[in-house]
Amino acid sequence: MIELLYFANLRETLGSGGETLESTPATVADLLAHLRARGEPWEAVLAGKVLVAVNQEMALPDTALGDGDEVGLFPPVTGG
């Protein structure tokens, strides 16, 4: 099980701030493939640049996921 959190335009496009995923994909790349396979609006969301944080640290496609992880998905940041 992993906890997904969506921010900014992802949250708006998906109409949700997040969800609990009952399965635990092995890696970030596997998670994104799983989400993309849902079709729209995920295909459109993932066609843009999406950053992924695992347990609040920036992650890469090969970053491993574990049971209970918090995974944030969001666009490139624009603070400051």
Next chain:
Amino acid sequence: MIHVRVQPEAFDLGVEMQELCQDSTAIGAVASFVGLVRDNNRVDEQASGVATMTLEHYPGMTEKALQRIAEQAAERWQLQAVRVIHRVGELQPGDPIVLVLTASPHRHDAFDACQYIMDILKTEAPFWKKERLSDGGERWVDSRDSDSRAAGRWEDDGF
């Protein structure tokens, strides 16, 4: 010596500077940066300007990211205190949005560390800006390649 805050309220540069300097009389220099909400959209007086700017963030991760950026600066330069305050929520053009203070015995360390913290914050701290225009439209602000280049230049420099 590192103090980071994320808050909707305005900050007072004078108060923050005073608190920062209370820590040590060995401080010789304090560099400060204050970022303001800019009306990006205003190209001429006829154009539809930015009415409000809403700042969203990732609670928890944001504070960790700001803390880590400040720690990286403190490893790289001789710093006695660092203070980073970033506002969230709804802001107006002209409102202060971010404050960075760096204290050092030497001015060059204070200047460089202040600039480094802002450059890295712009590309790594999870904040997102949404503009609401005076004509009623709204849009998420796009990230800028120039910000990535500004952050990247610190990597070529012995880091």
